[in-house]
Amino acid sequence: MSSAPSRSSLDPLSHALDAAVGQIVDAIVAVGASNPVVLIDGRSGAGKTSLAQRLVGRWPSRGRVQLVALDSLYPGWDGLTAGVEYARANVLMPHARGIVGVWQRWDWDAEAPAEAHAVDPSLPLIVEGSGLLTPSTARLGDVRVWLEAPAASRRRRGIGRDGDTYLPHWDRWAAQEDEHLSRDEPARHATLVLGVP
Known part of the structure; x- marks a missing residue:
C-alpha cells in the first residue's frame, strides 16, 4: 500500500466534498427511514x-438511490422559480404521498419538454439544484443542505463546466439566485449548512 497522499487529499475542493458527504450520511442514518429525501441547494x-x-x-444503505437534478427541470434561463415549483409538484409531493411522481426533462437546445422519468416513492431520493430550499419544499426533505462557496470559485467552476453556453447568462441566473436568497432564506431551512472552497 502506498504511503503517498491520495489525489483527493491534495485537492481542497475534493476533500471538502468528501467531508460534507460524511456529514450528510450521518444525518441520513439518524433519520432512520428506508426512503429518505435529501435536498441540496446552493448557488451556481x-x-x-x-x-x-x-x-x-x-449512500449508507443498499439498493438504488434516485437523483434528480434541477438543471434537467428548469424551463430555460429565466426558469429558476418555475423549475423549483415543478420539482415540488411533480417529484417531492408525490414521493411524500407515497405515489409515483413523473417529471419531464427540459431540452435546453429544443427549448421544450423531452422524455419523461418516474420517481419511485419507495426509494430514497436526492434532489439538487439552485433555488431548491423554500418554505414549501423544506417540509418535504428529511435532510436539507445549503452548500456555500466563495463567489470567485463558484464562477470559475460554473463557467469552466459550461463554458460559452453559460457565460452570457451568468448575471441573469445570479439575479434569480439573489431573489431566492432574499425571499426564501434557504440557509434557515437547512438542517446542514456546509462550506467548500
Whole structure:
C-alpha cells in the first residue's frame, strides 16, 4: 500500500466534498427511514452536483438511490422559480404521498419538454439544484443542505463546466439566485449548512 497522499487529499475542493458527504450520511442514518429525501441547494458553481453524485456513491444503505437534478427541470434561463415549483409538484409531493411522481426533462437546445422519468416513492431520493430550499419544499426533505462557496470559485467552476453556453447568462441566473436568497432564506431551512472552497 502506498504511503503517498491520495489525489483527493491534495485537492481542497475534493476533500471538502468528501467531508460534507460524511456529514450528510450521518444525518441520513439518524433519520432512520428506508426512503429518505435529501435536498441540496446552493448557488451556481457551489458544487451541488458533485456533492450529490458522491452522496449516491456513499449512500449508507443498499439498493438504488434516485437523483434528480434541477438543471434537467428548469424551463430555460429565466426558469429558476418555475423549475423549483415543478420539482415540488411533480417529484417531492408525490414521493411524500407515497405515489409515483413523473417529471419531464427540459431540452435546453429544443427549448421544450423531452422524455419523461418516474420517481419511485419507495426509494430514497436526492434532489439538487439552485433555488431548491423554500418554505414549501423544506417540509418535504428529511435532510436539507445549503452548500456555500466563495463567489470567485463558484464562477470559475460554473463557467469552466459550461463554458460559452453559460457565460452570457451568468448575471441573469445570479439575479434569480439573489431573489431566492432574499425571499426564501434557504440557509434557515437547512438542517446542514456546509462550506467548500
